[in-house]
Amino acid sequence: MVTSQGLGFVATVRPDGTPSLSPKGTTEIWDDDHLVFLDLHSPGTVANLAHNPAVEINVVDPVRRKGYRFRGLGEVHTEGELYERIVERFRQRRGTRPDRVRSAVLVRVLETSRLISPAYEGGASEAEIAAKWRARLTAEEA
Numbered sequence: 001m002v003t004s005q006g007l008g009f010v011a012t013v014r015p016d017g018t019p020s021l022s023p024k025g026t027t028e029i030w031d032d033d034h035l036v037f038l039d040l041h042s043p044g045t046v047a048n049l050a051h052n053p054a055v056e057i058n059v060v061d062p063v064r065r066k067g068y069r070f071r072g073l074g075e076v077h078t079e080g081e082l083y084e085r086i087v088e089r090f091r092q093r094r095g096t097r098p099d100r101v102r103s104a105v106l107v108r109v110l111e112t113s114r115l116i117s118p119a120y121e122g123g124a125s126e127a128e129i130a131a132k133w134r135a136r137l138t139a140e141e142a
Contacts, residue, residue, distance in 0.1 A: 002029050008057040012048035039103040049074040063133045065117035072109040
């Protein structure tokens with residue numbers, strides 16, 4: 001799911017305790033225990049993580065209306081061997097220019113849970129839900 005979507009909605013906590021949500025199109029699986037995303041233009045997210053490392057990332061297939069919630073702790077990297085490995089991986093896999101990367105955020109996942117739309121509660125199949133949302137998304141593009 002994470003690999004196919006590539007977009008995570010990252011929730012952090014501002015210093016005043018209010019939530020902040022930001023989409024990250026660089027969300028990837030790093031290893032069995034971590035997700036990673038790049039800070040290409042995320043000064044608010046990075047500042048929030050410096051104050052409080054609590055983070056939640058939601059990755060959802062907008063057509064199937066299913067996904068995953070990853071709760072964990074974010075760690076911001078701006079230099080060093082791990083930072084260089086992360087940046088190099090994105091350069092190789094996605095063609096990300098290293099000069100665009102301000103920092104890399106490694107998230108240690110503490111809890112994972114499924115997200116499923118209430119649209120399924122009425123007994124609709126995944127195919128029915130997907131057809132409905134695919135039609136809606138296609139109509140919005142027209």
